[in-house]
Amino acid sequence: MKIEEILKSTVPMDNSKKIILNVLYTQNVITENFNEILKPYEISGEQYNVLRILRGQKGNPANMWTIQERMLAKTSNTTRLVDKLLLKELVTRKVCPENRRKIEVLITQKGLEVLAALDPKVIAHEQFFSKNLNSQEIDQLNQLLEKYRNQ
Amino acid sequence: MKIEEILKSTVPMDNSKKIILNVLYTQNVITENFNEILKPYEISGEQYNVLRILRGQKGNPANMWTIQERMLAKTSNTTRLVDKLLLKELVTRKVCPENRRKIEVLITQKGLEVLAALDPKVIAHEQFFSKNLNSQEIDQLNQLLEKYRNQ
DNA sequence: AATTTACATTTGTATATACAACTATAAATT
DNA sequence: AATTTATAGTTGTATATACAAATGTAAATT
Numbered sequence: 001m002k003i004e005e006i007l008k009s010t011v012p013m014d015n016s017k018k019i020i021l022n023v024l025y026t027q028n029v030i031t032e033n034f035n036e037i038l039k040p041y042e043i044s045g046e047q048y049n050v051l052r053i054l055r056g057q058k059g060n061p062a063n064m065w066t067i068q069e070r071m072l073a074k075t076s077n078t079t080r081l082v083d084k085l086l087l088k089e090l091v092t093r094k095v096c097p098e099n100r101r102k103i104e105v106l107i108t109q110k111g112l113e114v115l116a117a118l119d120p121k122v123i124a125h126e127q128f129f130s131k132n133l134n135s136q137e138i139d140q141l142n143q144l145l146e147k148y149r150n151q
Numbered sequence: 152m153k154i155e156e157i158l159k160s161t162v163p164m165d166n167s168k169k170i171i172l173n174v175l176y177t178q179n180v181i182t183e184n185f186n187e188i189l190k191p192y193e194i195s196g197e198q199y200n201v202l203r204i205l206r207g208q209k210g211n212p213a214n215m216w217t218i219q220e221r222m223l224a225k226t227s228n229t230t231r232l233v234d235k236l237l238l239k240e241l242v243t244r245k246v247c248p249e250n251r252r253k254i255e256v257l258i259t260q261k262g263l264e265v266l267a268a269l270d271p272k273v274i275a276h277e278q279f280f281s282k283n284l285n286s287q288e289i290d291q292l293n294q295l296l297e298k299y300r301n302q
Numbered sequence: 303a304a305t306t307t308a309c310a311t312t313t314g315t316a317t318a319t320a321c322a323a324c325t326a327t328a329a330a331t332t
Numbered sequence: 333a334a335t336t337t338a339t340a341g342t343t344g345t346a347t348a349t350a351c352a353a354a355t356g357t358a359a360a361t362t
Contacts, residue, residue, distance in 0.1 A: 015289045016281040022296040027178035101327050101340045130167040138166045144292040145173040252310045
């Protein structure tokens with residue numbers, strides 16, 4: 001459905017404004033859909049993101065800054081996200097022996113299992129939307145988004 | 152910058168996943184940028200959205216449902232958003248005389264003035280990003296996003 | 303007319319987010 | 333060695349969001 005219909009806009013809309021609204025609305029659709037997937041596992045999207053980053057470390061511990069810079073939302077409070085994951089025993093946290101300002105965060109076996117259970121659902125989620133586009137259009141969409149936000 | 156560089160991803164990424172991350176990240180960039188514009192006026196993006204919907208009513212009052220269905224984030228709590236705007240005297244709210252379940256929300260003169268002051272900045276914001284694309288690409292991006300999220 | 307159902311909005315509560323201020327430690331400078 | 337500056341992470345606080353439950357009222361049904 002076109003964005004004007006979704007927002008029941010009565011006046012014609014500039015294409016530049018349409019992109020903004022399309023991006024924001026598409027993000028909402030994706031996120032709501034993804035939250036449904038995460039709900040049974042009682043983790044938020046941001047927490048999932050942290051777990052995925054930690055798995056990507058392949059056994060190497062990550063400090064808070066490493067996690068932060070790999071997150072989508074750069075404003076998120078990594079300390080508190082890790083706190084929540086600790087409570088659920090999905091990660092461990094300890095002070096780095098060489099530099100006591102640094103923290104070493106690692107994903108636990110339980111955390112890896114949650115991710116493993118989620119993996120097929122996440123892939124299905126990703127393909128659920130992109131199935132509407134052929135592979136050329138998928139490439140194009142990625143390129144246009146990357147070009148669009150260049151500042 | 153490509154999304155893999157931004158998120159410092161070490162492994163190659165599926166194009167379907169890349170779209171998701173590109174949309175989410177682009178939304179973050181747009182929103183952060185827009186929040187900077189709104190900051191001096193002390194209204195949030197959602198509050199701005201409500202004001203714009205009310206101005207679009209062209210003098211006709213809107214009830215809560217009308218506002219809700221025109222919002223980008225369908226989960227937002229319109230009652231409380233209107234509460235905040237009331238406190239700032241940017242809108243008025245009264246009970247509809249015919250149907251007392253309905254509420255009539257109207258933008259005030261002060262609300263219209265805030266929007267008028269914001270208008271040029273909002274247009275500049277919209278064009279700030281889309282300047283990176285030519286008009287054909289802008290069309291294409293809108294069409295791809297609309298096609299992408301079709302369920 | 304009384305009851306039920308549907309609708310419109312508000313409230314409660316838990317959690318998340320934004321952003322500034324703070325603490326602790328390491329490294330650099332004097 | 334003492335002081336300053338930079339870095340790494342945490343905490344406080346206000347606001348926002350998500351979602352369920354509650355309230356109040358109109359319309360429909362019995």
